[in-house]
Amino acid sequence: AQSVAQPEDQVNVAEGNPLTVKCTYSVSGNPYLFWYVQYPNRGLQFLLKYITGDNLVKGSYGFEAEFNKSQTSFHLKKPSALVSDSALYFCAVRDRSDSNYQLIWGAGTKLIIKP
Amino acid sequence: EAQVTQNPRYLITVTGKKLTVTCSQNMNHEYMSWYRQDPGLGLRQIYYSMNVEVTDKGDVPEGYKVSRKEKRNFPLILESPSPNQTSLYFCASSFLGLGVSAGELFFGEGSRLTVL
Numbered sequence: 001a002q003s004v005a006q007p008e009d010q011v012n013v014a015e016g017n018p019l020t021v022k023c024t025y026s027v028s029g030n031p032y033l034f035w036y037v038q039y040p041n042r043g044l045q046f047l048l049k050y051i052t053g054d055n056l057v058k059g060s061y062g063f064e065a066e067f068n069k070s071q072t073s074f075h076l077k078k079p080s081a082l083v084s085d086s087a088l089y090f091c092a093v094r095d096r097s098d099s100n101y102q103l104i105w106g107a108g109t110k111l112i113i114k115p
Numbered sequence: 116e117a118q119v120t121q122n123p124r125y126l127i128t129v130t131g132k133k134l135t136v137t138c139s140q141n142m143n144h145e146y147m148s149w150y151r152q153d154p155g156l157g158l159r160q161i162y163y164s165m166n167v168e169v170t171d172k173g174d175v176p177e178g179y180k181v182s183r184k185e186k187r188n189f190p191l192i193l194e195s196p197s198p199n200q201t202s203l204y205f206c207a208s209s210f211l212g213l214g215v216s217a218g219e220l221f222f223g224e225g226s227r228l229t230v231l
Contacts, residue, residue: 009155034218043119043205043222044158090157094218100163100171101146101211103218107157 023091138206
C-alpha cells in the first residue's frame, strides 16, 4: 500500500539552529513529492515540491528539501530556524501514474521553534 | 485576490440536522476537493471533483455528499450529521495538468464543525 510517514509528531528547535522535518514514502512508481505548512487556525499552504531534476529543491520562506530516491525520503530543512516557522508541516506524495491526481498525506509534524 | 472561501468557519449543530458547508474558488480551477483533519490522522480526503458534474469518492466518503453544478462551487453536504463527523474540514482547489499534477493545492481557511 502506498503511504507517507512522518516519524516525528513534534520537533523542537532553538531559534537560529538548523531544522529538519523528516518524511519517508512508499509508492509504486516514481513520485511527485510536496511539503505543505499549516499555521495556527489557517488552511494549508504549499511550500515546495519535487517533480524532476535537481534533488535539492528550494521553496518558500527559506525552506528546502532533498529528494533521496534510495532512501525514499524527502526531508524538509532550513539552515536557521525562526520563531515564526512554528507550525504544522505535512509531507505529501503522488504517484506519477495516478490519473486521478490523488495525494497521499503524512500525519503531520508539529515544529516548535523556541526563542 | 485568489482565494478559496469556505462558510461557515465555525458551526455547532445537533445529530441529524442537515447542514451544508459551502466552498467557492475564484481561480477558475477545474479540480476541487474536500478533506477532514483530525488529530493524529492528518488529512483524509472525503470527495473530489475533476470538473463540473464530475465527482468521485475519496478515502472517507460515508455520511457526506457533494455536488459540482458550477465550476467555482463545491458544497459539502451532511444529510444527517453524527458526532463522529466532528472535525476540521478543508476545501481545496487546483488547476488540472500543471497545477494538480504538481500538487499545488490552494486551501480554504477551514470549517470547524461540532456535532452534539
